[in-house]
Amino acid sequence: MKLSHFFLPHPETHKKAHLLSFKALFVYIAFFVILSLTFRGVNVYKPGVLGVESSVSQQELIRLTNVERQKNGLSPVTEDQRLNAAALAKAQNMFEEDYWAHFSPSGKDPWGFINGAGYKFTYAGENLAKSFYQSDEVVKAWMASRTHKENILNKHYQNIGIAVLEGTLNGEKTTLVVQEFGSPVDVAIAQAPEVQSIQTSAEVTTTESEEIAEASPAIVYSSPEVRAQTLIASEKQTSEDVLSDPYLAVKVAGLSLLFGLFLLIAVDLYIVRRRAIYRVTSSHLPHLALISVSASVLFNLSPGQIL
Amino acid sequence: MKKFFKKNLLSNVFLLVSLILIIASFFYQDSNAWQYKIIFLTVVIYLASAILHHHFDKSLTFEVGLEYILIGALAFLVVFGLAI
Numbered sequence: 129m130k131l132s133h134f135f136l137p138h139p140e141t142h143k144k145a146h147l148l149s150f151k152a153l154f155v156y157i158a159f160f161v162i163l164s165l166t167f168r169g170v171n172v173y174k175p176g177v178l179g180v181e182s183s184v185s186q187q188e189l190i191r192l193t194n195v196e197r198q199k200n201g202l203s204p205v206t207e208d209q210r211l212n213a214a215a216l217a218k219a220q221n222m223f224e225e226d227y228w229a230h231f232s233p234s235g236k237d238p239w240g241f242i243n244g245a246g247y248k249f250t251y252a253g254e255n256l257a258k259s260f261y262q263s264d265e266v267v268k269a270w271m272a273s274r275t276h277k278e279n280i281l282n283k284h285y286q287n288i289g290i291a292v293l294e295g296t297l298n299g300e301k302t303t304l305v306v307q308e309f310g311s312p313v314d315v316a317i318a319q320a321p322e323v324q325s326i327q328t329s330a331e332v333t334t335t336e337s338e339e340i341a342e343a344s345p346a347i348v349y350s351s352p353e354v355r356a357q358t359l360i361a362s363e364k365q366t367s368e369d370v371l372s373d374p375y376l377a378v379k380v381a382g383l384s385l386l387f388g389l390f391l392l393i394a395v396d397l398y399i400v401r402r403r404a405i406y407r408v409t410s411s412h413l414p415h416l417a418l419i420s421v422s423a424s425v426l427f428n429l430s431p432g433q434i435l
Numbered sequence: 436m437k438k439f440f441k442k443n444l445l446s447n448v449f450l451l452v453s454l455i456l457i458i459a460s461f462f463y464q465d466s467n468a469w470q471y472k473i474i475f476l477t478v479v480i481y482l483a484s485a486i487l488h489h490h491f492d493k494s495l496t497f498e499v500g501l502e503y504i505l506i507g508a509l510a511f512l513v514v515f516g517l518a519i
Contacts, residue, residue, distance in 0.1 A: 150498075153505040157512060164516045268465040382513035389509075410502045411446050414485055417453035421477045422510035424457045428464040429514065 137396055142405050148392050156385060163381065167374040171299030178374045179301025180259045180431050186212075186290045188263035189305065193280055193288060196271060200281050205309065211289020214245035215306040218254070222304060223295035228435065230254060242308055249310040251284040257305040258297065259375075260432035266305055269434045276434060285309040300374075375431035386423045390416060445488040452480055474514045478507045 134146045146152060170178050194204035218241045225232050238254040255276050260266045270276035279285075289308045297304065397412035456473050463469035485503040489495035 150501065150505065153502075153509060156509055157505065160509070160512045160516045265465075269467075272463070272465040272469075378513075378516045382516065386510075386513060389506075410485065410499050410506075411443070411488065414446050414449050414481055414503075415506055417450050418477060418481045418506065418510050421453050421456050421460065422474060422513055424460040425470045425474045425514050428460050429467055429470050430465075433467070 135392065135395070137399050142400070142403065142407055144396055144409070145392055147388075148396060156389075160378075160382070163378065167378075170374075175299035176296040176301050178299075178372050179296075180261065180303065180373055180375060182259070182261055182292075182294070182303035184260055184263045184266060184292050184303055184305060186292045189266060189290050189292070189307065190288055192264060192267040193307070196267065196280055202281060202283055203286075205285050205288040208247065208287035208289050208310070210245040210247035211242065211287055211308045211310055212291065213289070214241040214247060215289045215291035215308045216293065217241050217245065218308070219291045219293040219295075219304045219306045222306075223293070223297060226297060228256075228258065228297060228433075230256065230435065238308070242310060245289075247287075247289075247310055248313045250313050251282070252308065252310040253279040253282060253285065254309070255279050255307040256435040257307075258433050259300075259302045260305070260430065265430060265432055266434075269430070269432055270307075273434055279307075279309060282309065284311050286311045373431075379426060379429070382426050383423060386419050386426070390419045390423075393419070443488070445484040445491075449480060449484040453477065471514070474511060478511050481510075482507050 136145055137143060167178060190205075190207055197204055218238065221232055221236060221241070222228065225234060227233050231237050239249075239252060242249060242252050255270055257266045257269065260269070267280075270280055287310050289310075291306045292303060293306075294301070294303050296302070393412050393415050397416075400407060400412075456477050460470060460473050463473070482503060486495065486500065489499055
């Protein structure tokens with residue numbers, strides 16, 4: 129078997145190159161199924177080995193959030209240490225209880241974390257993100273989602289708190305971003321708790337939350353020193369570990385395969401036209417078009433997720 | 436030329452749709468949800484236009500159909516493999 133037959137149509141029978149045969153297509157499909165299953169298996173049996181190494185910065189996220197607000201004629205939100213603490217407690221709880229949601233499996237809600245940090249609010253909201261490489265990707269993804277955008281561009285919010293925390297979630301090493309917004313209860317409202325309750329509920333309905341639970345302190349917060357130690361420990365652990373990025377591996381493998389297939393089909397089309405032969409086969413151009421769309425989608429996909 | 440375009444009408448429509456979807460993919464590059472919608476829509480249109488084209492052309496055989504299905508599945512899997 130000649131090597132050229134793997135890449136070029138047969139000179140006599142005009143059959144397609146071996147790398148475009150049914151067998152080859154089955155092998156490519158099997159390869160991607162096995163690759164995906166392997167990564168899932170590694171996440172289950174060796175948690176924390178695979179993941180995304182992120183360079184998301186808390187201060188950059190606050191700055192970019194305010195840039196978006198100012199673009200839309202809104203006043204910037206100011207950083208509040210209590211909301212930072214609430215966001216950190218939420219992120220720590222997500223790793224502890226191993227969930228990716230606004231509400232924990234044990235029933236903790238975002239408003240409980242905010243109240244628990246000592247921030248009494250009239251309006252509050254929460255955005256979540258994980259596995260993004262850069263800060264600007266996080267804010268862009270939130271702005272591309274209607275509900276998250278509504279949170280960022282909510283005129284009622286005055287304060288912001290963000291936590292960026294690394295850990296292992298569902299077996300995969302990831303960087304969680306928790307963004308908490310709030311407007312504090314003013315003195316007049318604070319003296320009338322029933323008013324606060326109504327306003328809070330009204331605002332909560334505009335967030336991602338599906339259920340509204342009465343906010344109550346639900347978690348014991350560590351001191352700032354302990355929190356700082358947690359962050360430093362997390363950073364140290366990440367820099368020591370050898371982290372494999374499964375998304376990058378799938379992306380590189382996928383784009384390489386699509387590029388190779390594109391070339392093989394294009395060469396096949398050129399040779400068949402040059403030889404002026406008729407072959408009962410599928411059309412080349414739709415394949416090339418589909419591969420191009422698939423490659424552009426794969427190129428633009430991010431491992432990051434928002435909630 | 437006119438005959439070629441008439442004969443390959445469905446393929447040409449798919450090429451045009453693909454071009455629009457590639458532009459859409461870059462336009463909505465910050466939204467993964469849109470990327471998944473785009474690839475799903477592309478594969479569906481690709482399979483439908485291919486089957487109709489070969490049906491009208493009277494060249495729809497098992498091998499031809501299977502080739503479209505395999506390439507469609509591959510294009511789909513490569514993208515969804517990223518949703519690990």
